Amino acid sequence: MSAPHAPKAPRTLACPNCGGTLALEAAGLTVNLGCRYCGSLLDVSRPEVELIRKYNRARARFAIDLGQRGRLFGEDWAVIGAIKRKDQSDNWSEYLLYNPYVGYRWLVEYQGEWQFGTLLLDLPEGDDRAVTWRGERYTRQWSEQEAVTGTVTGEFYWRIANGDRARCLSFARGETVLSRESVEDEVTWTQLVPVEADEVRSAFAIDGRRMPRKPRPTPSSGFLRPAGMEADDLGPMLLVGLAAAILTLLVMVFIAGPVDRASSVIAAPYGMTREGIKVGSITVGRDHQFVRITARGREFDNRWVDLDYSLVDRASGQAVTGYGLVEHYSGRDSDGNWSEGNRRADTLLGGVARGTYDLYVDAGAHAWPVDLAVGPAPGWSLAEQIPVTITAEAGGLPWGNWITLLIFLFIPPGIIVWHRFRNS
Amino acid sequence: MPSITCPSCGAGLEASSAALPYSTCPYCQSLVLHSALGVEDMGKVAVLPFDMSPVQLGTRFRVEGQALTTLGRVRWGWSGGAWNEWLLESGDGAPLWLGEAMGLFMLTRERPELLGDPLVEAFARGEPIEPGHAILVDGTVQRATDVKTAQCLGSEGQLPFATLPGTQLVNADFRSRTGSALSLQKVGGAVSAWYGQWYELADLAPQGVRALDGWPLPAAFEGSRR
Numbered sequence: 001m002s003a004p005h006a007p008k009a010p011r012t013l014a015c016p017n018c019g020g021t022l023a024l025e026a027a028g029l030t031v032n033l034g035c036r037y038c039g040s041l042l043d044v045s046r047p048e049v050e051l052i053r054k055y056n057r058a059r060a061r062f063a064i065d066l067g068q069r070g071r072l073f074g075e076d077w078a079v080i081g082a083i084k085r086k087d088q089s090d091n092w093s094e095y096l097l098y099n100p101y102v103g104y105r106w107l108v109e110y111q112g113e114w115q116f117g118t119l120l121l122d123l124p125e126g127d128d129r130a131v132t133w134r135g136e137r138y139t140r141q142w143s144e145q146e147a148v149t150g151t152v153t154g155e156f157y158w159r160i161a162n163g164d165r166a167r168c169l170s171f172a173r174g175e176t177v178l179s180r181e182s183v184e185d186e187v188t189w190t191q192l193v194p195v196e197a198d199e200v201r202s203a204f205a206i207d208g209r210r211m212p213r214k215p216r217p218t219p220s221s222g223f224l225r226p227a228g229m230e231a232d233d234l235g236p237m238l239l240v241g242l243a244a245a246i247l248t249l250l251v252m253v254f255i256a257g258p259v260d261r262a263s264s265v266i267a268a269p270y271g272m273t274r275e276g277i278k279v280g281s282i283t284v285g286r287d288h289q290f291v292r293i294t295a296r297g298r299e300f301d302n303r304w305v306d307l308d309y310s311l312v313d314r315a316s317g318q319a320v321t322g323y324g325l326v327e328h329y330s331g332r333d334s335d336g337n338w339s340e341g342n343r344r345a346d347t348l349l350g351g352v353a354r355g356t357y358d359l360y361v362d363a364g365a366h367a368w369p370v371d372l373a374v375g376p377a378p379g380w381s382l383a384e385q386i387p388v389t390i391t392a393e394a395g396g397l398p399w400g401n402w403i404t405l406l407i408f409l410f411i412p413p414g415i416i417v418w419h420r421f422r423n424s
Numbered sequence: 425m426p427s428i429t430c431p432s433c434g435a436g437l438e439a440s441s442a443a444l445p446y447s448t449c450p451y452c453q454s455l456v457l458h459s460a461l462g463v464e465d466m467g468k469v470a471v472l473p474f475d476m477s478p479v480q481l482g483t484r485f486r487v488e489g490q491a492l493t494t495l496g497r498v499r500w501g502w503s504g505g506a507w508n509e510w511l512l513e514s515g516d517g518a519p520l521w522l523g524e525a526m527g528l529f530m531l532t533r534e535r536p537e538l539l540g541d542p543l544v545e546a547f548a549r550g551e552p553i554e555p556g557h558a559i560l561v562d563g564t565v566q567r568a569t570d571v572k573t574a575q576c577l578g579s580e581g582q583l584p585f586a587t588l589p590g591t592q593l594v595n596a597d598f599r600s601r602t603g604s605a606l607s608l609q610k611v612g613g614a615v616s617a618w619y620g621q622w623y624e625l626a627d628l629a630p631q632g633v634r635a636l637d638g639w640p641l642p643a644a645f646e647g648s649r650r
Contacts, residue, residue, distance in 0.1 A: 011474060025476070026476055026527075027474055027475050028474070028508070029476065029525075029526070045504075045505040045506050046473075046506070074643065076640065076642075098527070099642070100477075100478050100636050100639055101478050101625060101645060102624070102625065102626070103528055103624055103625065104527040121621070121622045121623070122603050123602070125601065158505070158526075185555060185556070
């Protein structure tokens, strides 16, 4: 006699393609699982794991790691799946959250803005222009879009695949959005409410440099178009001014060239981080300078190197820090040969004060798909160092002159705006 | 509560209701049929695969003032996945099914009068139901959304039908615009009609839910685990 089965969570399984160890948080509910290491799609709805589609892709990059736990809206959640989706004009990320006592929720991230999604059981009523839900009216936001699923990683409670298509229509009331998705005859409704990026970041302990950022506001949406003044030449005037300023800046950058430069080749050890490697010293001639750090890897493949820079002021001991990543992956799948990643990475450190600096780097190389897959035996580690050439440049641009130019360029349109403002 | 002894291993089994003549022995996986004539070992039932369901035998619910107790469970698998059907009993002895899918729960009560509907009669004769086929329940149009054939993956507790390996279920799901749902089930030639709606677990006021490693009970459930 054996006691009835006791629950243990989460279960793990091995990817039948790459052998990577995968957690199964929602055992019994999860149907498909995208391997976080190789991207292969698995059917895990039965005890015997089945390989649906084999891929050898680079590890998908999302702001939140699979398995991460966090607390949002008063409940604990595990991030168990992540997908990238796109329509004609935009692309965004969706994270599947799970709590066995509560069910599933969604976190949707678009250009640094986050929404929390809940599947609706009481369906809105209405037509394609407006719907009513719980006594309130929601109006349509844009025309129907077709959303296509891209990268798929982690667990999902339905059959999901790269290339899935759904017709999407959204209705809004204030900041709350009701999103309708149709796949053939199946219609699902999701309520989306905004969440502060900082709340998501602290809930799921997201590394700040991985947080998606808001895009800079484009000039055409801001000061160029005050209400009622859209159709005169004030806008073009400002645009021409802006273009001239940018052009001048480019020319200045071209002419000015680097003032000081330091460069050396470092060896990034595999599977560990080597800290405090000195690259060299540079002198920054004026305050508020940019220091550009360029990292170039050589012929490595299916590896990436994390680079943490510290630019230390010799006089004060204070450091300006930055991050770089060189990576390259390749392989072959059903679509033929593929490769992705960049063996070169540029990092710009801003607001560097005048002084003499030493540049240090912490470097660590990693293998894809899993670190353990390569040479765990001693002796291999030396061969598995990745040489990376690191160059730091302190450029000396005469910013003062450029700002003077900027002021002269924008005085005429500024006077017009001021006059109109006073007369209206 | 009347009890029976497993004819295979001698363990004591609960058998509270004549409407649920099949019990799965949790120790030896024997399917035991009990009736006025005695008990009979029908064969072995598949061991349920591990899952993270928060429901377990004995979990109680309170829905619209009615107290419900979980007595049994059968797990079905089809080409698109697998799901649990929990058998609940209300105080008056009526059975209910609690279907568990997508992290949500569909609670349905039996509606025997629907068996007289021409569409259901045709389904009982073996004619297929196609997506879009409609049936009227309580003045609401229910449209078939998917029809699937599933295999029994295992069972536990007390159930109204045998759950030996190879048992097949033909299930037709219908949905309405209001969120209510109908499910027609055919197991071993017998058709039954079940009508209800979808809930989140918290809406069912659960008591005695299953403890799950690494997951504290949500605040709304405090004191409900027993």
